[in-house]
Amino acid sequence: MSFFGFDTTLPRDRGHQTAAPGFGQTQDAFAGLSSRPDAFGESDTLDFEETYDGLGDQLDETDDAFNDDTFGEAPATQQSIGKDFDFAGRTAQMSNVLQEEGLLHAVRQPPRRASPPKPVAKPRRTGYESYAESSYIPKLEADASIWGTAPKKPAQEAQPSNQSASAPARKMMSVEEVEAMMRAQASQPQPQTQPVRPPPQQLPPTMQYDFPPSQPTPQQPGFAGPPQILQRPQQQIPDQRQGTTQRHPVQAELPGQGVHQPQILQRQRPEHSQPRHGGTPSQHGIQFQQQQQQAQHRQQQQQQQQPPQQGAPLQPRQILQNPNRLSGHGQPLAPQYRNQDMPRVPPTGPSHHRGPSYQGPVITNPQQILNLSEEDRAAYLAEEAKRAKRNHKIYLLSQGNHLMTPQDKNFITRIQLQQLVTATGGADEAGGESLLAEDFYYQVYAQIRGASRQHPNQPANQFAQTYLFQTGGRFGMSGRRQQRGGDNHMQRMEQQVQRAVEAAKLKPKNKQLVIEGSLGKISFSNSKTPKPLLNIKRSEDSRPPSAGPRVSRAKNGSTIPDRKVALRDLEKIYDTLMVLEDHERRMPRLREDSDAAVVQSHMEWTQQMESLNQRLWTELKVMEPIIPNSTTAHPFIALLSHPKGKKAIPRVFRHLSEQQRVTILTMLVIQLDGLDVISAALPPASAGPHADAIVPSASVRDEVELFAMSVIPPLFTYVSDAPLHIVVGLLGLALDRTNISNLIRTKIGLGILTMFVSRAELIRQAQGAAGSSDWDVWTSHYDRLFDEAESELPFIFPGGSNAASLKEVDDVHVWQFLAAMGVGASPDQQQRLVLGVKERVMETVAVSKALPADLAAKRLGNVNLFMRAIGLDVELLG
């Protein structure tokens, strides 16, 4: 203190400029007037003062900026460090903040209690831990972080100079004392009026617009006491003397009785009124930043202006700088206990906002809470908790503020939209088709597997829509005032998207640019086609030679060109298949009330379908003439000798007509001998009836498996619906054109024969053996087949007959065949069958006794298939 009682500290040395809006006067006017100790011993209040005076602001804030980066945001514990050094921590925090922001605006869900695991600057207290218990009386301890100040640091204790003098004094003023002091100080202008910055955290967006701030709030007559503004009486006095604010008439003569007009309720707008932003909730962050900026700016201005003006014209602003502060429902409450001795404490916290549920007066003093009714207190506490949560969240959200200007954000948004547009390839006009072309595997895979992952499964165009919709929703949330602005913003957004789409379209079509004189090419890249690193120039004449010479070579009988031709043909089939399938998807919906255009398009579609079908049919080469005794296989059979060709069959069958299917089946039956799955799987002719280990090679077995998995099922489906005459014809063809003994020795051949015989049996059971000519033919065919098969019975079982191979051999198809034969056999034939396979049956039964139960049951079940067919059961053999 100087000799004259002036504060000789420089403005910059006074604490609490930046972050203690309206409360933390360093130089308390009451300091000298009251030295009474705190009668109530409210350490809570003391706590508040310590925290709230913002001693931390006296530190050089700029040097603290990267403390978090350097030291981490929480005290380093073993747990918090972990083993991954938290490299990603900051990223995670940011994403957390973003997420919260999105949540906040999108849904306005009840505030999330859980704070992110690692807030950037972890406040000492979040401020609402204890609100859960209704009996709790808040400490009204200001959370320093809420005010944007750094958390209280031990270093603050080192600078107690002026705060220590003023802090205890401030809360002990009675009205009379204040008046006396004001009078005393009227002639002693105080240069130390502390500029005040508004506490923007106190302004949740909704509140901000719900209560027009400049509207004077009516008095609550019951509570007419000295208003809180008495905190700064010295500021009012010059005001009134100069008569600049005649609406503040009673301040100086505050008599301590009757109805006072608390000046603060006038709530004049400060000269530097805060601009109203027509922004969206997402802009509140910006707004907040701007407010901060402005506040700081203002503050600087004021600091510059202060010495000459000595507070007089600026007085109103000092108090009223934040006109919204009291704009809640609550009114400043003079203590109902207007006891003169009652100590009064200046407003101690950011407690000025009352939500809608708490209609009571402003609580500025912990004692007031005690005097409230039970419900009021509960409501108050609830409100307080809500407010604290809100403030805390706003604080958390505000951490990333001001990193980007609105222009930056705009720019980023444009880039993102452009990416979306290019990624979807102009989703709007081309729609699903182009999407399917670009992202075929993913889209179809997702459809097939039906995975329901939320984010990545969304097609990109939906994603874009979602994005735009979300922003729309945001605007909807943002209160009435901003509706118009929001619409404008939406329009601008749409225009941006449009422009982005157009720009993407205008991108150079050729992906390279050769600048004259340059040595290289400049290639463009976008998200669809990343820059090609290898650029192989392919001249037209270096193209593979046309198929002509190949075909001729193929006729020479060399196998490699054969294979190539077959593969090439297969590719053509697949191409046609894809076109067909695409075409199928595009089928126009035909309804009875469809208009002519739709009917027309449907007819065109049908025509196209037919031509595609024809193309597929010719490409299958089923109808190529069979050259007897030629060295090369029939083209269709050649196709089937490749795994790819086998896999194509089920797809092909879907698109073929009945006639075409039976043609394929016929062709197949005629050529059965030439099928690789039969010719290659055939055990060596020299092999004796019980030769050991005649197991086809692995590759052949794979082929057989594939054939059984892919080709047989469509054939079987067809045959199982086929009429008798077709079955009879097919069996006759097989008997005439193929070597039945070969068929019987292979799995596929046996399977096909089983197919025919069992179908005929089924038809007979369904229709009864009416003496049609078909049945006569069938019987003769069957007899021929039986005779052929009987001679082959010793060879019919795959593998050897020794016990080892019996255990693992797969002979179910044999038993199926035998069963099919047995059902239709005459008693005499049945006898012969049993004789033929009796040995095997006995062996299998014997072997299965040594097998584990489930395996044994399976083996016996296979045998039983046959046994039951001829009216026996393995149980009888027991």
Added chain:
Amino acid sequence: MLFYSFFKTQIGNEVEVELKNDIRIKGTLKSIDQYLNVKLDDIQVTNEDKYPHLSAVTSTFIRGSTVRYIHLNASTVDTALLQDATRREHHANMGKAPSGS
């Protein structure tokens, strides 16, 4: 776009990324982009005895250009569909719709 499209279906699966510098990292594929940059979670270096310096890392972002191989679980690949997708890609690159010519 075929590979991008393909790898998108692998998101959520465990893959093993073999880098050009011989490090093999196994982890859950979190995301992939059109440059085939890869984000892995819960990673583990397969040849950790050789490259122990990643043992403390749990998630990585790998630039696509440094990847040599990505090992996949075969059961997660629909080969027939992949073949079709390849054909489509081929035709798209040839600048024409698939035609049987």
